[in-house]
Amino acid sequence: MPAVVLVGAQWGDEGKGKITDYLAEQADLVVRYQGGNNAGHTVQVGEEEFKLHLVPSGILYPGKTCIIGNGVVVDPGVLVQELEELQRRGIDTSGLRLSLRAHLILPYHKSLDAAEEERRGAGRLGTTGRGIGPAYVDKVARTGIRVCDLLDPEEFRQKLARNLKEKNEILTRIYGHPGYSLEEILEEYLAYAWKLRPLVADTGRLVNDALRAGKKVLFEGAQGTLLDLDQGTYPYVTSSYPVAGGACVGAGVGPTAIDAVIGVVKAYTTRVGEGPFPSEARDATGDYLRRRGAEFGTTTGRPRRCGWLDAVILRHAVEVNGLTGMALTKVDVLTGLSPLRICTAYRYKGEVLREFPASLKVLQECEPIYEEVPGWEEDITGARSLAELPAGCRAYIRRLEELVGVPVDIIAVGPRRDQTVAVRDLFSR
Incomplete structure (x- = not known):
């Protein structure tokens, strides 16, 4: 199976960085296909911890080709800083490639993001303020500026001047912001262009050539299914497509290229920001x-809202992603909790809902229906096989598989790379 897509099956923050890092050892290419530096993947290698925002998690393995695909919106200043920090820590970043077709985040995107969120008041969405949404808005409005434009100083100047005329008017007249200088942005961004030029490539061609050659490609998503623009808890979503279908659009490959889709599932549920959360434990x-x-x-430091595992959400994730398996993370966190609860359905005005509702008004009024299962007391962080997990832990995993209808392929029993139980080999099964 040369092509595997890794997606978040909840509201993001499921531990995709660790699982991507674990699978990247077997992969030839690791491809990030959407989102921006609003995402953060934490990877622990031995005693060292790495926090990645734009660079794919596979960068921590020497010799891997890591790709930032066309579906990603890129803040070049953040990317340069991230690369410099990795290099300072002894990581070889020469295998990174940046898509010519990726759109840029510019200073006015960040200002608009912050100003729009402040204006929403009580109806705020909980954005990170990093300009992701406004950059995607420009992409859809066909006024976006891409990496290929940045490499052509005259083209970049013309497009930036056109955009600043509109953006400065919005910022000054509506939000009281002083606006931006064309020359200052040009000076800053053309310096980034000089640093990033060696990394820029037609990444879609690189990925397709690798697939034709039978190489192993791992597609890495950011955020999660319930933050997907179409399939998530709209409007409390991100501005891109984290679901598996987004990998095709965001990396430039056809759907027939994908062999497996693995949903990363935290052993409980968390979310950041606003919006309904039926199984939240307050x-x-x-x-x-x-x-x-x-x-x-990882990106904002904001405390996450936490609650019990929600199988309704996961069945939705199975359906919209076409999941072929799951990677279950942070199972060790549940040690010592008993009984454990799993939300198997919702109760809405006397009716039992087993499918995830589209309406946030309905979701806000849903009450979780829980099933209780015994927990376990044993430390599982040293387990390296399914047989080494305590009976209570194995029963919890089996029940999850029964409720959502797909197998658990990987179990993370701690944050380190080696604290992983591989149930199946994803690249060869």
Whole structure:
């Protein structure tokens, strides 16, 4: 199976960075296909911790080709800084390639993001303020500026001047912002262009050539299914397509190229920002999960809302992604909690809902229906096979598989690369 897509099956923050890093050892190419530096993947290698925002997690393995695809919106200043930090820590970044077709985040995108969020007041969406949404808005409005434009100074100047005329008017007249100088942005961004030029490539061709050659390609998504622009809890979503279908559009490959889709599932549920969350635990259990699981955003540091595992959400993720398997993360965090609860359905005005509703008004009024299962007390961080996990843990995993209808292929029993139980070999099965 040369092509595997890794997607978040909940509201993001499922531990995709660790799983991508684990699978990247077998892959030839690792491709990030959507989102921007609003995402953050934390990878722990031995005693070292790496926080990645734009660079694919496979960069931590020497000799891997890592690609930032056309579906990603790129803040070049953040990318340069991230590369310099990795290099400072001894990581070889020469295998990174950046798509010519990727769109740029510009300073006015970040200002508009912050101003629009502030104006929403109580209806705020909980954005990171990093300009992701406004950059995607420009992409859809066909006024975006791409990496290929940045490499052509005259083309970049013309497009930037055109955009600044409109953006400065919006910023000054509506939001009271002083606006931006064309020359200052040009000076800053053309310096980034000089640094990034050696990395830029037609990445879609690179990926397709690799697939034709039978190489192993891992597609890495950011955020999660319920933050997908179409399939998530709209409008409390991101501005791109984290679902598996987004890998095709965001990397430039056809759907027939994909062999397997793995949903990364946290052993409980978390989300950041606003919006309904039926299985949220607003009690000591939620505090326990947050503290024990270190549930604070990689990018923002914001505390995550925590709750019990929600099988309704996961069945939705199975359907819209076509999941062929799951990678279950942070199972060790549940040690010592008993009984464990799994939300199997919702109750809405006396009706039992087993499918995830589209309406946020309905979702807001849903009450979780829980099934209780025994927990376990044994430390599982040293387990390296399914047989080494305690009976209670194995029963929890089996019940999850029964409720959502797909197998668990990987189990993360700790944050380190080696704290992983491989149930199946994804690239060869």
